Amino acid sequence: MEIRNAQREDLASVADLIVRVKRLNNEFDPLFAVVSDAKARADKYLDSTLGQPDKLLLVAVEGQKVVGVLRAELRERLFYEPHEEGFITEFYILPEFRRQALGNEMILRASAELKKMGAQIIVGEVPSQNEIANRFYIKRGFRGLLNLFGKSP
């Protein structure tokens, strides 16, 4: 299994995984209902990610197959120190390739890359109700920083 920066030819597979993340989020709250053209949006989203100096797109690859993705970006924390955060926006591994420490390796690799890009802290977001993902981050030394509340107006 190889973890590397995504290349253009990976993007179609990566977009599928991004849509899977969003569908998974929808399992936890109806406010995460996924739009019907999610795949097209994911294609565009990834296209604008690739090659950007403030964005990171890692893939885990088994042979020719993309089995995991981690997308992150640098964000400025205007009022806080540390000032620069590496924000993990999407992180997904196909079920068959879970429980093999791949997730841990991808987080370590992403942390190292984001640090090189200038990040002083690493942040990841997951739905509040996704206990598996919450446990994943806590087990790796992350702590909860914010609660995001939402409701229909």
Next chain:
Amino acid sequence: MPEEAPAEESSKKALSYSKFYGGKVMVAPKVPVRSLDDFSIWYTPGVAAVSRAIEANSDLSFEYTGRWNTVAVVTDGSRVLGLGNIGPEGALPVMEGKALIYNYLGGVNAIPLPAKVNSEEELIAFVKALEPSIGGVNLEDIESPKCFDVLDRLRAEMKIPVWHDDQQGTAGVTLAALFNALELTGRKLRGTRIVLFGAGAANVAAERLLVRAGANARDIIVIDSKGILHPEREDIDQLLLRNKWKYEIAMRTNGDRIAGGLKQALRGADALVAAAGQGPDLIKPGEISVMNKRAIAFFMANPVPEMLPAAAHSAGVEIVATGRSDYPNQVNNSLLFPAIFRGALDVRAKTITDPMVIDAARELAGFAKEKGISKNYIIPTMVQWEVYPRVAAKVGQAAVREGVARRKLTAKESLQAAMDTIENSRKIMRTLRRNGIILEPPE
């Protein structure tokens, strides 16, 4: 072959007879009451000595009371027959019928206990609270996937056998029929490509049992309403959260990672077990004809199999079984559950393990084999009475071997105990009928 009354006639009789008899089972004394003085033995003050003994050693409740032979038939009424969620009262006649079969074929005192509960937790709490009074639990007609969690938790938390007939019973009897079908077609379980069409209680349990019995999980394909289960199916994360049993099946089966539907799954398959829904055209000839030569197909839906046997044969299937008695090869839970509990109760088993069920399936298959298997006879019929004590004895021996028996009987003792109890039950029926206590049904 026993005749099955047409559904309309059976329904009419069921309504009329149920009203006439006012229930199918009853609690009857098993000790003599020679005079009212005997109540000072059977009840107070004498009974206090028995209570004190049991208080000191609760396992004595299996020796001094009827607990050893008592099974609760429990449901929440959430998925009764093909009727759906009809509630506990609606489920009562079905549970009574189950109790009657337990008694008549297995000599088990089964008590129908549909429960009004509002959640899985309440159901689990209800069953656990019954434990001091009973030797076993038969869960029945509980919707999927709730039934998996209820069974798993009760098996883990109780010290008596807990059985869900829709899972283990159907899976066990399917396995028995499959053993002989494989024998007839010159196959071994290991290496046979098996398609399980339908991923409800029966087939989820069948997958586990097949693998425990020697099948290679990679050679099994399971199909649910959305198609073939595999690790990259679009809804796989939903399954992880909502139905972990199907999720695990998706992870470990289907080694070739075949995607699609029934036809894709059946291409090159050796055996099909369909427990997917009412037929007769749920499976099309064009879908099944792509199976390997000497194909085996079981259509388990009742009353209308997923495909009728004649159509399956025409499409090239060699051995066909259904859940119905008016076709050859009836794969019927009633062949198994009375004997399973007979054997488990006789050795005061603490649980029913998968190897106990597999041994029972092997004995069922072995019995048919002794009689001479053919493509129209791969499993015993319900009228072959002698099969029940034989299967019970194997279950008892497996329990001893597995270390879950409180009472360690030899094979001979297991067989004798089962024969005595089953025969006694039948004798009681004969006596009650002969003496006009159980009346003949009205015309």
